[in-house]
Amino acid sequence: MGNLVMTRCDHRLVHGQVGGQWLKRLSTKRIVILCDEVAKDPFMKEMFAVSAPAGVKIDCYTVEEGVAEWKKDQFGNGNIILLFKYTIDAVHAFDAGLDFKELNIGQSASGKDKDGNVRKLVLRAVYLSELEASSLRRLSKEKDVNVYSQGAPAEGVVQLIPMLDKAGL
Numbered sequence: 001m002g003n004l005v006m007t008r009c010d011h012r013l014v015h016g017q018v019g020g021q022w023l024k025r026l027s028t029k030r031i032v033i034l035c036d037e038v039a040k041d042p043f044m045k046e047m048f049a050v051s052a053p054a055g056v057k058i059d060c061y062t063v064e065e066g067v068a069e070w071k072k073d074q075f076g077n078g079n080i081i082l083l084f085k086y087t088i089d090a091v092h093a094f095d096a097g098l099d100f101k102e103l104n105i106g107q108s109a110s111g112k113d114k115d116g117n118v119r120k121l122v123l124r125a126v127y128l129s130e131l132e133a134s135s136l137r138r139l140s141k142e143k144d145v146n147v148y149s150q151g152a153p154a155e156g157v158v159q160l161i162p163m164l165d166k167a168g169l
Helices: 016-025 042-051 063-073 087-095 130-143 160-167
Strands: 003-009 030-034 057-061 079-084 102-105 119-123 126-129 146-149
Touching: 003 087, 030 063, 030 087, 042 057, 057 063, 063 087, 079 087, 087 130, 102 130, 119 160, 126 130, 126 160, 130 146, 130 160, 146 160
Parallel strands: 003 079, 003 102, 030 057, 030 079, 102 146
Antiparallel strands: 119 126
16 A cells, blocks of 8 residues: 655646655655646656656556556555646545545646636746635645645745635635
8 A cells, every 4th residue: 555645736747846855855766647648648658757766666647547546556555746737636536536635736837727717826836726726625624635835845835725815716
């Protein structure tokens, strides 16, 4: 049974903060990406696999496949960083049975979310739509998931729900 040491949403997926800092801080050698786009694109899957730090395994699944893998054996053994490109995918995975207690919101791009809803600046490089914000509020209030933002281990933790209030979302 795997141990989720961090569940994170970040449109960049694996990048310097994850590959260079979080892996070391959290003592993990495995990253699981749940993103339909990446899982269906052999080139992107290969790119992540070959660009991973030495000794780190990266598995890519669609959100549906990832939930099934979780239900089967919680992604196997060891410490795991779970990454989503889209906030709404993390919410859908949780609702489908993938259980996590905390959700770290890294960078999310400006413009529109996965479903075409306009995003608004919430914090630093975190842009969220009304749909994403309401979904995160529900996770926090109804499901007791700690929703926060922390870019790198040395940065402070910012609770995201009060930031949604300030942004009017």
